Amino acid sequence: MIKQKSMIVAGVMSGTSADGVDVTLCRISPAASGSPHIQLIGTKAFQYPRALRETVLASMDAKSMSVADMSRLHWRLGEVYADAVAVTAKQFKIKPALVGCHGQTIYHQGTATKYLGRPVRCTWQIGEASILTERLGIPVVSDFRAADLAAGGQGAPLVPILDYTMFRSTKMNRVLQNLGGIANMTAIPAGASINNVIAFDSGPANVVIDSCMVKLFNRPFDRNGAIAKQGIVIHDILHKLMQAKYFSTLPPKSCGREEFGRGYVDQFIALCRKHKAKDADIIATATALTAETVLHAYRRFVAPHLGLKAPGVRHTEYIVAGGGAKNAALMLMLQSGLEPLGVKIRMMDEFGIPTQAKEGVAFALMAWLTWHGLPGNVPAATGASRPVILGKVTHG
Template sequence: MSKAMVVAGVMSGTSADGVDVALCRIAPGAGDAPLRVKLIGHAAFGYPKALRAAVLAAMDARAMSVADMSRLNWRLGEVYADAVEAAAKQFGVKLGLVGCHGQTVYHQGAASRFLGSEVRCTWQIGEASVIAERLRVPVVSDFRPADLAASGQGAPLVPMLDYVMFRSATVSRVLQNLGGIANLTAIPAGASEESVMAFDTGPANMVIDGCMVRLFGRGYDRGGAVARRGRVIDAVVERVLRQKYFSALPPKSCGREEFGDTFVERFLAMCRKAGATDADVVATATTLTARSIVEAYERFVWGHLGQTAPLATRIEYVVAGGGAKNETLMQMLRDGLEPLGVKVRLMEELGIPAQAKEGVGFALLAWLSWFGLPGNIPSATGAKRAVVLGKVTRG
């Protein structure tokens, strides 16, 4: 059987704003390129307002019954099937496989005591059986648990794509994704897989969006316009950046458990106490994202690149995700990173639309899983070994 295959990668991130479908042609490569991944097309589908509200409620277990959680799991399966079906029709392709990440409702990468034992856990919903039955193709889903079972954080998983597609013999690259959470992959020039560093730097859009919803009744700050007219409350940013997460050594991961609704309410209270206007709050949240990324680069990444590749090597900082459309945030990143000798670029410049990247990543992971190949990078997740990710539901 040929290993070349058209795969749909389906991603709905921590911002819970909708579904991205990336259609890819994936095949074995040759020589230094062990795999060939080509993006055929990308389509985005927003969640209906009521569905998004239900998804956000599911991220707070106190607000949803077990029955409604089960119903939401199945409803999301229908939504994902609709999205993949529409994308395949739009681009005129015949699918061989679907890789569906699902919607994360809880993720705890670090172990904590529960019922007498140390437990790590993660939960992504969106019933794969619905997708497989509707599309009559196999579906690989639930990618994170295998890495957790191998003592990893279960995140980040996109570094495998970063390594396969973007490593270079002459350029060190940092691939930064700005979804709800900000995560990066650092690939030194000429890197082996063992030299890849990856971790979540903290919030990207999550806190900004949370403030926008509460203060302006809008889901996000389009183009960073609100932040641009606000005043940054530096004391609040400094106080937040003293939280233990930001200084903890990689590998590490975070989510709504650290930077969701509870954090946003506390952040708003700090800003109000400092006399912030509504626009000031959003400017301060945007600065928090930018500063946490720049400080993570200075604290953890810069030295890693210097140890594993010549410091004279050119360093590119490539940004993807919805936050790349926030012009104020992007300017803050340039202002913080470029004085360090880093060239900031957009993912589109490397041939992948910013919003499509994570979908492409889960298409690749699905292909690897289907052929029994590992999909995690232990140096990124902290797992004790490389493992095959995901569970297969046959269509």
């Protein structure tokens, strides 16, 4: 094992929403407790130009893009990530020693499907790491999900290693909720070892809402939930959609645009139109779908794991991060569902990490672990057969 040392690491994340890139600079140091100490230095967000975002979204539909254009996009995103790290490092006047770059997920299939005579699970994140290494002059860790998938896991969620490192408590249960394109949650019972952590994707967070906003209002997202607040939730549709098999499937499980992408949104809008829904009603119902899938997952899978047998149990904190945390309509729905269960909602910002920086911090941590030959997955969360070292290192 490599001797552990303090390093400044840049975590680079571009999520399922495909709205842009977040770069987070952290100082990560070994600690006597065994878990590394993480100090946030700074974070910066970069929006994809409109044409690039449209191309990224199109690439998630394999029938709409040639192999040549897919390759070009892979290399173009490498340039985007390199530019983002360089600008962030210059702004904070600090040079990272290592980069952890998640890349842009184009396809993720965590469960096996028969292909050419054999069951196959697969994942694909693009953005050429060699460009970052060449431009920045530092090593890059990328392609984090593949090792967990090869070890029998779903390749997701990977953020639980950060959740456990930073947020475990001996005195209270904690649930870490990320509301990015997809909603994922990590449940850590009070005093739990890493083997007692569960984590999984509960379903859509912003992906359906944002896609509906683009189609109906030509806007990338519902700022502060303003449109959802004007609409009426169509509960008959909500009840029908909640019958989908994914929501009742036991963890570990993961999902993405493969389940909740363009085709799902087209069917969702068509279903709403049959109920004579106005545009604002469709956004309200999409927002309620996110809230209900999260609440259903909490009640069915998380509460029993935390030992919550009845309403009114205290000492459970529900810590929310991701772009969806800025959607006031969504947060009000979640609050209304969780507070009667004795669950206190807190924002990630209260813990010193900006709402949208969490995943960048997570991949900075995973890169640091990989560099030191340490595993970065949580088998109890992904379903992997063992802890594995994540990612591939590009030295240049």
